[in-house]
Amino acid sequence: MPTPRTIAIDGPAGAGKSTIGALVAERLGYLYLDTGAMYRAVALAALDRGIDPDDGAKLAELARSVRILIGPPTVRDGRAYTVLLDGRDVTWPIRAAGVDRVVSQVARVPAVRDAMVEQQRALATQGRVVMVGRDIGTIVLPHAERKIFLTASAAERARRREEELAARGEARTRQQLLHEILRRDQLDRERAVAPLKAAQDAVVVQTDGLSVQEALDRVLAVITRPNAPRS
Numbered sequence: 186m187p188t189p190r191t192i193a194i195d196g197p198a199g200a201g202k203s204t205i206g207a208l209v210a211e212r213l214g215y216l217y218l219d220t221g222a223m224y225r226a227v228a229l230a231a232l233d234r235g236i237d238p239d240d241g242a243k244l245a246e247l248a249r250s251v252r253i254l255i256g257p258p259t260v261r262d263g264r265a266y267t268v269l270l271d272g273r274d275v276t277w278p279i280r281a282a283g284v285d286r287v288v289s290q291v292a293r294v295p296a297v298r299d300a301m302v303e304q305q306r307a308l309a310t311q312g313r314v315v316m317v318g319r320d321i322g323t324i325v326l327p328h329a330e331r332k333i334f335l336t337a338s339a340a341e342r343a344r345r346r347e348e349e350l351a352a353r354g355e356a357r358t359r360q361q362l363l364h365e366i367l368r369r370d371q372l373d374r375e376r377a378v379a380p381l382k383a384a385q386d387a388v389v390v391q392t393d394g395l396s397v398q399e400a401l402d403r404v405l406a407v408i409t410r411p412n413a414p415r416s
């Protein structure tokens with residue numbers, strides 16, 4: 186059986202989707218698209234312009250007018266890809282604490298999602314893509330040939346986020362990160378449009394206690410095995 190051409194990886198904040206998704210794409214030679222980076226770029230644009238994260242109409246207009254491009258890394262500084270917002274390199278600014286705080290409010294606006302999903306689907310049309318997010322298997326690519334829901338306990342996810350930030354020289358306490366992750370999970374799970382949930386035909390991969398390599402091996406095993414069981 187050939188390797189699936191469209192791979193959807195969804196899951197909550199800090200489950201390792203971005204890391205694993207990038208590695209899977211590299212291994213298979215596929216295009217990698219981290220859709221969270223797109224919502225983060227819209228959130229950053231809103232912060233820059235002083236738009237209230239609860240102002241759906243302004244956010245919708247913003248999402249339709251900004252130009253977000255995600256492509257191969259242009260700087261060798263540990264990034265997995267480069268994000269351009271209207272031509273400006275925002276790869277690191279979209280990871281700032283201020284963006285973490287508002288991104289889920291921005292991402293729950295239906296018109297913001299419509300604008301992003303349209304671009305995401307366009308990028309997937311030629312296949313050979315690993316797309317990572319919250320609603321890829323359910324909404325963006327419901328016909329993806331393989332769907333994975335990557336998850337871990339909130340405590341483990343907060344611990345990983347703390348390590349990731351520390352490696353970049355940013356100190357935020359684990360308690361703060363846990364609080365923020367739980368708040369974002371709640372907003373993402375309870376929103377009316379495209380809530381975070383595993384697609385019916387996704388394979389759930391629990392990554393508590395697994396190293397990146399072990400999690401990658403499990404995900405690759407799911408991708409390459411002949412028939413993913415329906416859950």
Ligand code: CDP
Binds near residue numbers: 292
């Ligand atoms: O990296 P992390 O898991 O913290 O988050 P992310 O994947 O960068 O996504 C940031 C936020 O964007 C999420 O908390 C969601 O609110 C939103 N998002 C979404 O709504 N749909 C997606 N397909 C991807 C992200």
